[in-house]
Each structure stands twice: as structure tokens, then as C-alpha cells.
Amino acid sequence: MGFRMERTVYELPFDGTEFEGLSIRVKAMTMGQRLNTFFDLAPTEGESAEARKEKNDQRLDMFIDHVIEWNVEDEHGEPVPISLDGLYKVAEPQQVGVIMGVWASGRMSVPAPLERPSPATRLSEIPMTVQESTPVPA
Secondary structure (H helix, E strand, C coil): CCCCCCCCEECCCCCCCCCCCCCCEEECCCHHHHHHHHHHHHCCCCCCCCHHHHHHHHHHHHHHHEEECCCCCCCCEEEECCCCCHHHHHHHHHHHHHHHHHHHHHHEEEECCCCCCCCCCCCCHHHCCCHHHHHHCC
8 A cells, every 4th residue: 555645735815805705725736747837838938829828728727627616606696617618708817817826826835824833933942963073184
């Protein structure tokens, strides 16, 4: 029997923004997704509009693939399905940009609170060993 690496789940922080009340829970990217996919989808100078749109769609697909739940509703108060189509139907480009920005910064942070706080709260409480000084060669 092996050890299963569980994916971290965190809520994107929208408190104190124009999106206060929006709740989006996402699972963390794997290291491979982060290094091999996400960075490859960054826009590059001189790219055609078609290539930029394709990369943007792929970044949004990646975001949707990581969303576990959200409380997004349409103009009639009906829940919007977690899908790229659902996002396109209810969100303005600027709103999608803000959400993606929060996701980009949020996925790199450590979820709080930590499960086990450090027993040492001050540097003076951390046990340290003083090493004998090394003699200076003559």
C-alpha cells in the first residue's frame, strides 16, 4: 500500500474587494501542471491575436478544471454551472481578469491556518547548539 498525495484545497480570497461574497474553492495545481503547462501559456511578445486567444482559453480551461465549487449565479439567481461556457455567459472580461489574478496569486500561497503551529514562537525559544570554533591554520 502506497502513500497518496492529497491535493490542497483553498478558497480564493475576495474579502475587501468588489467581489466580496464571491466564493470559489479550488484545488492546487500539481508541480507538473505548474512548470510544464501554466508558464507555457503566458503570452509572449509578437504573438498573433489568434495565438493569444488560444493561450487565454487554455488558461481559463485550466482554471475551470481546478474549481471545486463556486457560488456564481446568473441574473435570475440561478446557479451557474462550473464550466468555461458558464463563466463566459455571466462574467465580463474585466471580472474574469480579476478572478484569474486572485487565482494566480492565491495558488502560490500557503493555506492558513497551519494545522500544527510551531512550538517555538520566538527565536530565543528555538534550541540552538553552539559549535566549537575551528582553529585558524597557522
